[in-house]
Structures are given as structure tokens and as C-alpha cells.
Amino acid sequence: MRASFQLGRIAGIRIGVNWSVLVIFVLIAWSLAAARFPADYPQYGNGAYVAAAVLTAVVFFVSLLAHEISHALVARRNGLHVQDITLWLFGGVARLSGEARSPGAELRIAGVGPLVSLLLGVVFLVVAALVRAGGYDGLALAGLAWLGGINIALAVFNVIPAAPLDGGRLLRSVIWWRTGDRLTATRWSSRAGQVFGWALVALGLLTFFTGHGFGGLWLALIGWFLVGAATAENRQATRRIGIPT
Ligand SMILES: [Zn+2]
Structure with a gap:
């Protein structure tokens, strides 16, 4: 964007x-x-x-x-x-x-x-x-x-503790702090982001198809975006940490 x-x-x-x-x-x-x-x-x-x-x-x-x-x-x-x-x-x-x-x-x-x-x-x-x-x-x-x-x-x-939301970064900082491993922390917060994103997609589609309004489509769209961003964040972090600097 x-x-x-x-x-x-x-x-x-x-x-x-x-x-x-x-x-x-x-x-x-x-x-x-x-x-x-x-x-x-x-x-x-x-x-x-x-x-x-x-x-x-x-x-x-x-x-x-x-x-x-x-x-x-x-x-x-x-x-x-x-x-x-x-x-x-x-x-x-x-x-x-x-x-x-x-x-x-x-x-x-x-x-x-x-x-x-x-x-x-x-x-x-x-x-x-x-x-x-x-x-x-x-x-x-x-x-x-x-x-x-x-x-x-x-x-x-x-x-909400799901990447790429701020809560996902808070979760990552806590796991990073507890484990000392940034990559593990990123994986967990990304996974949480994907699960939360899919949950929003499901909830949004359910809302829409049961006739509870177009707000459902909007929710599904936000969920879809979160899934994509969480996945990209995980991939990026893995790649970045894979390169010795
Ligand atoms: Zn923010």
C-alpha cells in the first residue's frame, strides 16, 4: 500500500x-x-x-x-x-x-x-x-x-494478541522476553494472527450469509487482510533472521 x-x-x-x-x-x-x-x-x-x-x-x-x-x-x-x-x-x-x-x-x-x-x-x-x-x-x-x-x-x-495488530507485537515481545528467541516469538504471534484472521473471516461470512448485514463482509475483508499480513510477517522474519548480519 x-x-x-x-x-x-x-x-x-x-x-x-x-x-x-x-x-x-x-x-x-x-x-x-x-x-x-x-x-x-x-x-x-x-x-x-x-x-x-x-x-x-x-x-x-x-x-x-x-x-x-x-x-x-x-x-x-x-x-x-x-x-x-x-x-x-x-x-x-x-x-x-x-x-x-x-x-x-x-x-x-x-x-x-x-x-x-x-x-x-x-x-x-x-x-x-x-x-x-x-x-x-x-x-x-x-x-x-x-x-x-x-x-x-x-x-x-x-x-488482541494477533499479528500484525499491536497486540501481536506485544505477544511477540513477551514470548521473546521469556524464551530469548525472537524467531520463535514471531512464529507464535504470526500463527495467532492467522487463526484470529480466519476466525474473523468465518464470523464475517456467517454474519453476512445469515442476513445480518454487509458489516459481515467488511469483517471478513479485515480478517482476510490480517491473515495475509500475519503470513507475510512470519515469512519476512524467517528470511531476515536467516541472513547472518
Ligand atoms: Zn498501532
């Missing part, structure tokens, strides 16, 4: 966007504007729903970017070179050159992303609660609540 256009640099790190982000952006903005916001606050006009939905979707992508930038900054602090960050169909990717040098470094680099998402989620919910306590009850509240929920969901999903 390559960046289709560049947004600029943050802390010297090139930030790019793949065109496939548009698919997610439209899906999120559309579902908020057409379903969620009107259901929560029926008193507004269409223009207000669309404006609030687009703004909420933009803030969501900024949250995603914050998650990736945190990985990149901690990676850099731990001696890795950060190539760039790209936002795409399944979220964001911070491309790092090389591997963490110790299980501790791996743990810090992988762990900071979900932590940032969790913190952002809590901040959005706290701001929503404060705004509500201040007497406001309107569309902005629906946006804040959604941002809080989605960031917390992102943190939880990302710590």
Missing part, C-alpha cells in the same frame, strides 16, 4: 494518505449523517448532520494519525528509523526500518499506540460529559460520544 498523496511532515515524519482512505471516510461520514446522528438528535436539518459527520470523520482520522505518530516517535527514541506514516483502508501504518533491538523496545513501541487511542477515547468522553453537565445537549455531543467510543474500541481491537 502506497501513499497516493502527501499531507506534509509531523516531527520530521512524512505523512501520506492512500486513496482507499476515502472509502472509509465516506462510509463513516455517511453512516453518521444518515443514521446515527438523526437517530440521536432528530431535530436538526440535513446540512447540520452532514457538516457534523464530516467534522467527526476528520477528527477520527486525526486520532488515527496520533496513534501512528506515537508508534513512530517511540520507535525513533528506541533507535529505529521511521520511513513514513500512511493512512489507508484499514487504518494507519507507520513504516519502520529494521526491528526493535530488545523485547522491552518492542513492548514500548507496540504498546504506546493503543494507549494513545485509549487516552483519546477517555478524553473525548470526559469532554462530552463536561459539555453535557454544562447544559448543552446537541449534535456536537453525539460526535464526541462516537469519537470516544470508536477510539476505545480501536484500543481494544489493537491489543
